[in-house]
Amino acid sequence: MIDNEPYIPTSLDINDWQTAKCDKYDFMIAAFCGGVAGLIDVFFVGDPLTSKLGKSMDKVADGFTKKAAQMFWIKDPRQSGKPKKMPQTLEQCISYLEQAFPVNYDARYSKDLMVKDGVLARMRPSNHHLMSLAHSPDPIGLIFSIIDQFMGYATFIDNGKLIHVIPKKTSGAIPYLQGTTLPSMLFCGFVNWIGHLMSDLVGSSSTRKEGKTGRGAGIPMPFYELFLFCDFGNIDGKTFSNIMVKVFEEGYDTRFATTMAIPVIMEELMIKVIWVVRQKYIRKKSWNQSYPTKDHTDLRIMLIVGNSTLCIIDGADSALHGIVDGGFNIVSFVCHLNIVGWMRLITLVLSELKIRYGPVLDLVIREFIDNSMAAVKTPAEKKLIYDFNQRLEEYQDQLDILFIEYTQIIEKEYQELYFELKETFDDNNTSQGRAEHSITLAEISGVEKSRIVVSRQQVDEFFS
Numbered sequence: 485m486i487d488n489e490p491y492i493p494t495s496l497d498i499n500d501w502q503t504a505k506c507d508k509y510d511f512m513i514a515a516f517c518g519g520v521a522g523l524i525d526v527f528f529v530g531d532p533l534t535s536k537l538g539k540s541m542d543k544v545a546d547g548f549t550k551k552a553a554q555m556f557w558i559k560d561p562r563q564s565g566k567p568k569k570m571p572q573t574l575e576q577c578i579s580y581l582e583q584a585f586p587v588n589y590d591a592r593y594s595k596d597l598m599v600k601d602g603v604l605a606r607m608r609p610s611n612h613h614l615m616s617l618a619h620s621p622d623p624i625g626l627i628f629s630i631i632d633q634f635m636g637y638a639t640f641i642d643n644g645k646l647i648h649v650i651p652k653k654t655s656g657a658i659p660y661l662q663g664t665t666l667p668s669m670l671f672c673g674f675v676n677w678i679g680h681l682m683s684d685l686v687g688s689s690s691t692r693k694e695g696k697t698g699r700g701a702g703i704p705m706p707f708y709e710l711f712l713f714c715d716f717g718n719i720d721g722k723t724f725s726n727i728m729v730k731v732f733e734e735g736y737d738t739r740f741a742t743t744m745a746i747p748v749i750m751e752e753l754m755i756k757v758i759w760v761v762r763q764k765y766i767r768k769k770s771w772n773q774s775y776p777t778k779d780h781t782d783l784r785i786m787l788i789v790g791n792s793t794l795c796i797i798d799g800a801d802s803a804l805h806g807i808v809d810g811g812f813n814i815v816s817f818v819c820h821l822n823i824v825g826w827m828r829l830i831t832l833v834l835s836e837l838k839i840r841y842g843p844v845l846d847l848v849i850r851e852f853i854d855n856s857m858a859a860v861k862t863p864a865e866k867k868l869i870y871d872f873n874q875r876l877e878e879y880q881d882q883l884d885i886l887f888i889e890y891t892q893i894i895e896k897e898y899q900e901l902y903f904e905l906k907e908t909f910d911d912n913n914t915s916q917g918r919a920e921h922s923i924t925l926a927e928i929s930g931v932e933k934s935r936i937v938v939s940r941q942q943v944d945e946f947f948s
Contacts (some may be wrong), residue, residue: 506786510762510782510785513758515789515793517754517793518792518793521747521750521754522798524747526801529743529746529822531819538735538739541739545742549581549683550574554571556580556584560584566584575694576689578683579689581682585675585682585683588633589632589637592607593607593609594607598650599649607640609691609701611701613702614708614729615712616638616640617639617646618632618677619684620709621703621706629677634898641712644723664899684702686699699735701733703737705741714728736818747822751791752787752791755786759782760776784836785836791829791832795822802820805819904925908922923936
């Protein structure tokens, strides 16, 4: 049956929900708070290179990186490869994190990868964190980091397309996924992803040496990498994705995203605090009814008005900075744009539409389903639908069993490969033992028997 009753939050009185609306003072307060936040955004946030708040946030990020590196150093159980002294300078801390959490997808140039000429031609140290999906601090980055660590390749975005490439071996170190079981490998891959992100948060050790004034190429803000799939348009001869790469190279990274969030958070806090005071002491509501949640229509509208005011001021300031010599500098425009504020406004508007029209859409969908099922009248038709649903469930059960079996096979093969790889390069083994393990490693890796060297005589014959 379809419930025709409108949605009413259980935490509010029916009368409060039906009559809730903003008065002129609510609108004035919301606009004032948004205006104050907008001015803070204009004068203290600005763009990544000149931001006053951004410089303070960079120092906070530097301090966070140093504390994280020192904490990992204390917990590091390794006997070899670990610095004897705790890292102190920012360069030392970044360098320690880089060697403690190595990955196979950290190429800086296309020449570091096995690719054809022209592939990833625009990749360089200032943007390789953006073009490598595994460097994104979001679920997308985590997924591709685990995949890349499992498979041994690196995933990049080039000209709007997803590509997998094999890194070249540039040192004696071989990054491989730790762990002996699938859950342990997933956990180790996650920890390695987190640690490597920390090493890149404020730039590389080579760019943050004492005496250098640059802030380093950080990591992209969450989901910013999706702009690279927008390889269309033509603005001053550049596609939209190329423009967003250039914006990132100007310092529009996670550190600056945190800076941009400051006026947005301040604006919402001011509105909510004032709303609570008016709700409790002017409208004489209880503390339970004065708690700022999305169930209060007037508060939601005030937040939309406040964020809209902030975004209007931010957009006007961005447009003014984009106007240069009678033209329009799109990179400067985007660099001054507070994308955190705009995304928050879009989220608030979509949430409001869902609250207001979501029950209506649910009603329409349920009516459609009921009407469709009402057309099924005969027992034979109902039996056909029931049998079809049963077959779907059986197929799903079979797929689940096949997936579990496949996972177990992959885990077993990886354990064998990991064991032989470890024993092959273990200096504690004898030369004969390492040679035997290397032969086994080649066999399970699918190398043809005719190409496997099994004796010293074959080596001598090959080089002679």
